Amino acid sequence: MKKYEQLESKIQELQKEVERLKQEEETDNKLPRGFVFDAVKKVIAGDINDLGGAFNWHKTPQGYGYWYNIFCKNKPLTDKAIIQLQKWVIIYLEQNQK
Numbered sequence: 001m002k003k004y005e006q007l008e009s010k011i012q013e014l015q016k017e018v019e020r021l022k023q024e025e026e027t028d029n030k031l032p033r034g035f036v037f038d039a040v041k042k043v044i045a046g047d048i049n050d051l052g053g054a055f056n057w058h059k060t061p062q063g064y065g066y067w068y069n070i071f072c073k074n075k076p077l078t079d080k081a082i083i084q085l086q087k088w089v090i091i092y093l094e095q096n097q098k
Contacts, residue, residue, distance in 0.1 A: 029091060032060050037092050044085050048074070055088075 001009075032055040039054035048070060057067035062081060069075045077085075 031088055031091055031095075032056055035088060035092060037089070040085055040089055040092075043077075044082060044089070048077075060084075 034056040036054050039050040042050040043054050051067060051071045057064045060067065061084065066081070070077060070081075
């Protein structure tokens with residue numbers, strides 16, 4: 001393989017990684033559908049009963065099954081999920097600053 005072909009190949013790999021990171025960042029910086037600020041705050045504080053109406057579970061990074069297990073089967077929130085909820089609260093507050 002010629003040097004320019006190697007470089008072209010590396011550029012294509014890097015471009016794919018850039019696109020993947022863009023997609024990931026856009027997903028991470030978006031509020032889930034049906035986001036209810038007060039309900040999410042209560043969930044973070046430990047009131048899992050508010051999880052049912054806090055947001056639409058389907059299109060979250062964790063997926064429906066994850067939130068269903070917490071809400072319906074009393075499984076604990078993971079640190080990662082708590083951090084995600086906190087990120088959404090921050091995004092909400094940034095979007096609603098006046």
